[in-house]
Each structure stands twice: as structure tokens, then as C-alpha cells.
Amino acid sequence: MSNLRFLAAAAATLVLTAGATGCTSRNDTATEGEAASDGPVRIAFVPKLQGSPYFEAMDAGAQRAEEELGDIEWLYQGPTTADAAQQADVVRSFIQQQVDVLVVAPNDPDSMAPVLQEAQAAGIDVATSDTDAPNSVREVFVNQATADGIAKQVIDSLAAAMGETGEFAIVSCGETAENLNSWIAAEKEYVAAEYPGMTLTEVGFSGEDQAANAQMATDYMNANPNLKGLIGQCTTSAVGVAQAVRDAGRIGEVFTVGVGTPQSMKPYLEDGSSSASILWDVENFGYLTAWAGRQLALGEGFQETNEVSDELGAVEYVEEEKMLVLGPALEITPDNVDDFDY
CATH class of the missing domain: 3.40.50.2300 (Response regulator)
Structure with missing residues (x-):
């Protein structure tokens, strides 16, 4: 229409x-x-x-x-x-x-x-x-919402799922997107100040494509057996990282939080492959x-x-x-x- x-x-x-x-x-x-x-x-x-x-x-x-x-x-x-x-x-x-x-x-x-x-x-x-x-x-x-507000909610939700310890990675979308990059910068600052037991290991950009987002998350998990958390920084990667954890059979071992739309995230929230979706x-x-x-x-x-x-x-x-x-x-x-x- x-x-x-x-x-x-x-x-x-x-x-x-x-x-x-x-x-x-x-x-x-x-x-x-x-x-x-x-x-x-x-x-x-x-x-x-x-x-x-x-x-x-x-x-x-x-x-x-x-x-x-x-x-x-x-x-x-x-x-x-x-x-x-x-x-x-x-x-x-x-x-x-x-x-x-x-x-x-x-x-x-x-x-x-x-x-x-x-x-x-x-x-x-x-x-x-x-x-x-x-x-x-x-x-x-x-x-x-403000970048600081979004970052705080994302990191607090992931920290709760991870028990405030362990390594995590970020799968973002457009490399030049001002909003995504401002959120990532605020997340880095917030986790360093509030969660010393958590370490950000990778930040990657895979475009607005769920399959590419899922593949990047899978690559991160395969390359780092200690990886405990994933952030999907946009609405496609929020689904992508959760899908990657589900497909790998690692629900309960690797925790994800994403900035995702509710109904696209619903099946992943219900089976635990996503711990929370942050949105408005x-x-x-x-x-x-x-x-x-x-x-x-x-x-x-x-x-x-x-x-x-x-x-x-x-x-x-x-x-x-x-x-x-x-x-x-x-x-x-x-x-x-x-x-x-x-």
C-alpha cells in the first residue's frame, strides 16, 4: 500500500x-x-x-x-x-x-x-x-532513545544472562550507520566502567542481512570456544545471532541480546536463544x-x-x-x- x-x-x-x-x-x-x-x-x-x-x-x-x-x-x-x-x-x-x-x-x-x-x-x-x-x-x-540509555539496557541485559563474567562479541550491520556506531561506543564505555569481569573481543559488520549476521556469529563462536555472549546490534543481527546459537545447539552456553522487533524475536525469546530484545x-x-x-x-x-x-x-x-x-x-x-x- x-x-x-x-x-x-x-x-x-x-x-x-x-x-x-x-x-x-x-x-x-x-x-x-x-x-x-x-x-x-x-x-x-x-x-x-x-x-x-x-x-x-x-x-x-x-x-x-x-x-x-x-x-x-x-x-x-x-x-x-x-x-x-x-x-x-x-x-x-x-x-x-x-x-x-x-x-x-x-x-x-x-x-x-x-x-x-x-x-x-x-x-x-x-x-x-x-x-x-x-x-x-x-x-x-x-x-x-539516547545512545547511553540503549547501551545501558543492552549491556545490563547481557550481563545478567552471562552472570557478569566472560567474553562477548558484537555483530552489527551497516558500518557507517551513525546510530549503531554511537550505541557500540557507549556500550564499550559502559561495560568497562560497570562490568570488569566482561570482555568485548570482536566487533563486526555484516550488513542488513540475517543470513550474513548469523554466519558472522557462527564464525565468532567457532573461532573462540570461550565466547559466552553475543550482541545483535540491529534488528536483523538480533535475529541472526540468536539463530546462530540455536543452530549450533548452544542455548544456555552462549547468551544473546539484540536490538530486535518483538515478533521477529519471539521464537528466540521463547526457546532461550535470546535472553532479551531491547527496543522501543x-x-x-x-x-x-x-x-x-x-x-x-x-x-x-x-x-x-x-x-x-x-x-x-x-x-x-x-x-x-x-x-x-x-x-x-x-x-x-x-x-x-x-x-x-x-
Whole structure:
């Protein structure tokens, strides 16, 4: 359904009128706090990867915002592989359509920065969500939780499973993903400060591919018979490391914790190949992303705390970092996994 909506929007906007400047934003034609007269705010979101259960859940939450807020149009399209060049092509297609707001979860923040500059030059408000491009012109970063908060929850959960002793490794995904790398840096600091009996032996990057993630975890276990723990740093590697432990018949010997979506992690949580999944309410995160885009387009800005919806409650805005924070990370276990349908 999302792809059809994207194609329809593309077809409707291929031809721009000769009199259009291409550089006038909605903020230039509407008073602060008022919607412009030319229809709903058009917010385009470009995820790292089309079809990922995580980003599909974000899309579902944003569609809920579209329905409830009533004055936005949500467009959703990403690359078919987690490739920075493909992602840039999708972003440029939205620039050509002259959407009001572009929100991107960059695969590579450095290569995305000049593309966001192109969007801003075309009069489009720009933001990042899920992962940041901090050295870009983005006006706000919509963050799930702080890096320190995610790192603490991941390491505390793994430490509890490992008995606070032993060697562990990290299987991450995109090597240039700012969010994943910030979490890894915070995890290194936290484990060194709080768990002297635990040692990080390897950090590897195997892309957004569950089979490759599982193979890397298997290789780590084969190379190090003392390995006692594995972290799956993204939603595909969370499943991958748990699958590797299950396939190796080492449940109860090697413990895994991952940043994974609830229903993809459910079978691994239930059989013990994963001790916990650390995440947040992804649908609410998509809602917040859509709401933030609306705030930018209408020039309404952000307060120190923001009442976004009854379900989200008060959302913090960190002004010095231009960052909205959904809230603290959650530990998902067999006891609460069915609270989430994605």
C-alpha cells in the first residue's frame, strides 16, 4: 500500500509549472501555526531499507498520525538494499517532487549530508529519524532513545544472562550507520566502567542481512570456544545471532541480546536463544516522526517537553542537539513480547 501511495504521488508531481521557483517553502507562504492553503503537509520518509519489519512498523505509526492529525500526507519509500547511493536516489526523487518535508534515516550520514543540502536549497524542510546525520543541515533529529540509555539496557541485559563474567562479541550491520556506531561506543564505555569481569573481543559488520549476521556469529563462536555472549546490534543481527546459537545447539552456553522487533524475536525469546530484545515502541516512533515533520512545515517548532498525543505523552526536546527523544528503551521478554504486533 505504501509503495502505491508513493508512485501515485510521483506521477502527480512529475511536471512542475514554469512559474514555480522551486525554492519557496510552506513556511514562506503560511503564517506561523497555520496550514498553507494548497493542501496537506507532504512529509516524505526515506528509511535505510524498504521492507524491513522495523521500518514497516514506523510506517504504520506514521499512517496513524496521518489519520489522526488530518492535515498531513505521509509518503514512504526506501532503497531495496541498505545502500547509500540507492538511498540518495530515492531522496532526490522526493526533492524533484517538491515535498514539504524530507525525513531520512541515513545509511551513511556523510554521503547523505550534501543531498540534504540539496533538499534545503529547494525550499524543503529536512530532518533525520532513527539514525542521524549530525554534520548536515537537518533541522531536527527524531531519536528513539539516547545512545547511553540503549547501551545501558543492552549491556545490563547481557550481563545478567552471562552472570557478569566472560567474553562477548558484537555483530552489527551497516558500518557507517551513525546510530549503531554511537550505541557500540557507549556500550564499550559502559561495560568497562560497570562490568570488569566482561570482555568485548570482536566487533563486526555484516550488513542488513540475517543470513550474513548469523554466519558472522557462527564464525565468532567457532573461532573462540570461550565466547559466552553475543550482541545483535540491529534488528536483523538480533535475529541472526540468536539463530546462530540455536543452530549450533548452544542455548544456555552462549547468551544473546539484540536490538530486535518483538515478533521477529519471539521464537528466540521463547526457546532461550535470546535472553532479551531491547527496543522501543516503533509505531509510536513513526507517529512522532510524522508529527515532527508537521511541526517543521508549519513553523511551530518544539518545546522543552511536547504533548504529541495521548499515547505518546510528553516527549523531550534537547535544544542544543536539536533532538526529539521518544523515551527510554524497553526490555522485551517472553512476558511482554505479545504486547506488540510487529
